[in-house]
Amino acid sequence: MRDIQVGDRLDQIMLESIAKVGQLLNGDILVVAQKVISKAEGRVFDLELVKPSFKAMEIAQTTGKDPRLMEVILNESNLILRSERGIFIVETKHGLVCANAGVDQSNVEDSDNHVSLLPEDSDSSARRLKDSLKHLVGVDIAVVITDTFGRPFREGQVNVAIGLAGIEPIKSYVGKLDIYGKKLRVTEIAVADEIAAAAELQMGKSKRIPAVIIRGYEYEPSKYSSINALLRAREKDLFR
DSSP: OOOOOTTOOHHHHHHHHHHTTOOOOTTOEEEEEHHHHHHHTTOEEEGGGOOOOHHHHHHHHHHTOOHHHHHHHHHTEEEEEEEETTEEEEEETTSOEEEGGGOBOTTOTTTTTEEEOOOSOHHHHHHHHHHHHHHHHOOOOEEEEEEEEEETTEEEEEEEEEEEESBOSOEEOTTOBOTTSOBOSSOEEOHHHHHHHHHHHHHTTTSSOOEEEEOSOOOOBOSSOOGGGGSOOGGGOSOO
16 A cells, blocks of 8 residues: 555545455454554644643653654643653553553654654544445445554553444453353453454554455444443553
8 A cells, every 4th residue: 555645535545455355345344554544634743843841851851752752742641651761651632541642653754753643533533434435335344443552561562443433342251151150250352452453463564554354253333332442441440
């Protein structure tokens, strides 16, 4: 897929790419990397336009980051959770907990002076793409938008869902019996995150494959699903 520019029609671009290998089918899950969504929606920011605040410059000294970058990160954050050893963990305005508020300089042209931000509302982005594809080709699919996050207590990063449409993000086993007849009390599987992680195996970080179709998984459709179902409330969180 070519580099995405502001205002590009991702629905049409993706359909052109898909047509080279097949077609979308009812029940497919289209997994899309956040970066192309952000580029198309104009969520790429020029650091040369940023005037760092005193707070941003102060944090930049301890993290070793560009003060302009820190200012953008602060503007995208609700709450600073950790800042040590060059690592800056925040709660974003979307309610996500991640490094640098999702502000990223990878896979961005002139990355010394430009950064990509997360979409303003990834659920809405997913719904628009889902609805547009249904209008264009008549198929009913689910859409999952992903980004790469680190994980507490584990090395390495994984793709997780940050926005979705048409799919319940959690599969609950609460109240069901295990193989020995014991009633399950807390087991809920974050299927949207598992789908995101599986798709990343094909996407990679430099393969120029920003979208993957997952076919054959029997997910639970939903008209009103939201990424909010995956966000743990602060009162239930042991670390905030």
